[in-house]
Amino acid sequence: MSVMVDTRDLTKTFGTLVAVDNVDMNVKRGEIFGFLGPNGAGKTTTVRLLCCLLSPTSGSATVAGYDIRNQQEEVRKSVGLLPEVHGHYERMSANENLRYYAQLYDIPQPDVSSRVRELLETMGLYERRNDKVGTFSKGMKQRLAIARALIHDPLVLFLDEPTSALDPEAQKKIHDDILTLSKRRERTIFICTHNLAEADMLCDRIAIINHGKMVASGAAERLRTQLWSQRTFELTLTKVSSRIVEAIESTGLCEMVKAEEKKVTFNVSDPERNNPVIVKAVMEAGGHIVSLSEIRRTLKEIYLKIIGEKT
Amino acid sequence: MKKAWVICRKEIREIFRSKYILSTFFLPIVIFGIVMPMLLTVLPGAFPGRGKANFPPGFEKILPDYCQTDRQRLVYFAAFFFTGPLLLMVPLMTPTFIAADSFSGENERKTIEPLLATPTSDLELFLGKVLTAFIPSIIVSFLTFLTATIILGVTSIQVFGWIIFPDLTYLLMMVVTAPLATILSIGFMVLVSARIANVRDAAQFGGILVLPVVLLLFGQIFTVFMINVFSVLAITVVFALVDVLLIRAASSSFGRENILMKL
Numbered sequence: 001m002s003v004m005v006d007t008r009d010l011t012k013t014f015g016t017l018v019a020v021d022n023v024d025m026n027v028k029r030g031e032i033f034g035f036l037g038p039n040g041a042g043k044t045t046t047v048r049l050l051c052c053l054l055s056p057t058s059g060s061a062t063v064a065g066y067d068i069r070n071q072q073e074e075v076r077k078s079v080g081l082l083p084e085v086h087g088h089y090e091r092m093s094a095n096e097n098l099r100y101y102a103q104l105y106d107i108p109q110p111d112v113s114s115r116v117r118e119l120l121e122t123m124g125l126y127e128r129r130n131d132k133v134g135t136f137s138k139g140m141k142q143r144l145a146i147a148r149a150l151i152h153d154p155l156v157l158f159l160d161e162p163t164s165a166l167d168p169e170a171q172k173k174i175h176d177d178i179l180t181l182s183k184r185r186e187r188t189i190f191i192c193t194h195n196l197a198e199a200d201m202l203c204d205r206i207a208i209i210n211h212g213k214m215v216a217s218g219a220a221e222r223l224r225t226q227l228w229s230q231r232t233f234e235l236t237l238t239k240v241s242s243r244i245v246e247a248i249e250s251t252g253l254c255e256m257v258k259a260e261e262k263k264v265t266f267n268v269s270d271p272e273r274n275n276p277v278i279v280k281a282v283m284e285a286g287g288h289i290v291s292l293s294e295i296r297r298t299l300k301e302i303y304l305k306i307i308g309e310k311t
Numbered sequence: 312m313k314k315a316w317v318i319c320r321k322e323i324r325e326i327f328r329s330k331y332i333l334s335t336f337f338l339p340i341v342i343f344g345i346v347m348p349m350l351l352t353v354l355p356g357a358f359p360g361r362g363k364a365n366f367p368p369g370f371e372k373i374l375p376d377y378c379q380t381d382r383q384r385l386v387y388f389a390a391f392f393f394t395g396p397l398l399l400m401v402p403l404m405t406p407t408f409i410a411a412d413s414f415s416g417e418n419e420r421k422t423i424e425p426l427l428a429t430p431t432s433d434l435e436l437f438l439g440k441v442l443t444a445f446i447p448s449i450i451v452s453f454l455t456f457l458t459a460t461i462i463l464g465v466t467s468i469q470v471f472g473w474i475i476f477p478d479l480t481y482l483l484m485m486v487v488t489a490p491l492a493t494i495l496s497i498g499f500m501v502l503v504s505a506r507i508a509n510v511r512d513a514a515q516f517g518g519i520l521v522l523p524v525v526l527l528l529f530g531q532i533f534t535v536f537m538i539n540v541f542s543v544l545a546i547t548v549v550f551a552l553v554d555v556l557l558i559r560a561a562s563s564s565f566g567r568e569n570i571l572m573k574l
Binding site for chain 1: 324568
């Protein structure tokens with residue numbers, strides 16, 4: 001799997017402000033990479049550097065194998081950008097907007113019409129193709145912006161808040177499209193988002209940036225393991241008694257045990273080895289187990305813990 | 312440079328959908344090309360004998376011999392003292408609105424980022440936008456000149472028996488000075504737009520460009536300064552030099568990073 005985005009000590013300063021501070025990362029072909037961080041953390045500046053809209057102060061980066069300092073035109077040809085603000089020409093129609101960008105991205109003239117039509121149909125905008133974009137809803141404008149970012153079939157797609165203005169149905173459609181592009185067509189997707197549930201669901205790996213510095217990166221599951229040595233499980237019983245709670249505590253395996261009417265929640269390390277011991281103790285204490293399930297830490301918890309620790 | 316034309320074509324198509332910008336095309340033609348020449352030449356002819364024309368001091372000395380009557384003096388005055396400077400105002404004024412919309416407008420409407428992300432060079436972007444302001448402005452300038460020339464020409468046939476306007480000076484003004492004035496205005500507006508992201512504020516600021524022409528106009532009226540081949544050549548040379556400086560400064564300020572920093 002080749003590396004499509006590779007940065008080494010990438011730094012960008014504006015006067016005394018260090019917007020991006022020695023960022024090292026790599027994103028592979030076909031990977032969906034979530035770039036998370038609070039407002040003003042340096043996400044947009046990083047994307048602008050990688051799309052050759054800004055020049056780095058120091059450090060280096062390649063995108064699709066091209067150097068962002070010396071091969072800017074090749075980089076721009078290889079990337080598609082969905083900026084935070086859609087940026088359509090609202091006095092022009094959807095069709096005209098896409099045709100304009102098709103020409104700027106050097107799509108051969110005979111292919112322009114079919115490519116524009118294909119994207120308008122995919123995004124469900126074909127019926128409104130001749131309407132001025134100014135008359136479109138927020139969701140339609142967002143879909144058109146995604147179509148524009150895909151017009152030249154880029155190898156790397158940078159999406160800034162791709163589903164922020166969309167209803168749940170449209171969000172699902174965009175998620176499906178992102179997954180298709182990544183998994184079937186091996187396109188690399190770089191997503192900046194505050195929607196952590198979306199990132200958790202879509203991203204193979206995430207990176208968290210704060211005050212310009214990369215504070216964590218990796219698969220969400222790996223970050224969970226790094227941040228919490230113990231995992232949380234919920235045991236549902238027909239009835240919870242003090243004897244059952246004492247039995248769990250007496251195993252000495254749990255850091256925390258919390259009982260409710262029919263549920264016991266406990267933290268445990270190495271569940272593959274220790275959970276059978278706990279289950280056995282519960283059953284010996286007369287407990288009738290209905291289910292045992294893990295309460296998975298959400299990406300939001302991971303994010304807040306990392307950002308909280310680093311600030 | 313193909314993409315410069317792509318940008319220019321799209322921008323012009325968009326401009327024609329803006330009533331505000333369109334009005335800036337028609338107003339100069341109507342006011343400077345039709346209304347002003349008619350007020351100064353045709354209207355006085357419709358009311359002969361109503362009062363005596365007052366001309367600036369020293370005016371009589373520079374009048375050619377063929378101006379004998381008050382009406383002839385008035386038409387001569389309107390054509391060579393008044394209309395000329397006003398016509399120079401058009402190539403300076405018209406690009407300010409288009410350039411403000413094209414440069415500051417992209418920032419104001421937040422359309423610039425996806426455009427800058429395309430594989431279009433800074434030079435192509437710059438040229439595309441300069442052409443967008445240049446082509447319609449020069450057409451408006453020529454149309455204004457043409458309508459004024461027709462009105463002044465028809466009137467001068469009635470009054471003198473032959474066409475007195477335009478002479479070589481004014482032809483030089485329109486063919487050489489006006490395009491250079493248009494470039495000057497665009498270069499100035501690119502620099503203004505680099506600092507002012509609001510279209511209307513930028514266009515209003517661009518209004519100061521007409522001040523030197525107003526001074527020229529008053530200089531003419533009070534016969535302090537005369538428009539002739541030599542003075543027009545001098546103005547043209549000054550415009551050309553200022554154009555080179557402005558376009559250099561404008562093109563170097565027109566980098567992706569500078570543009571994005573204003574967002």
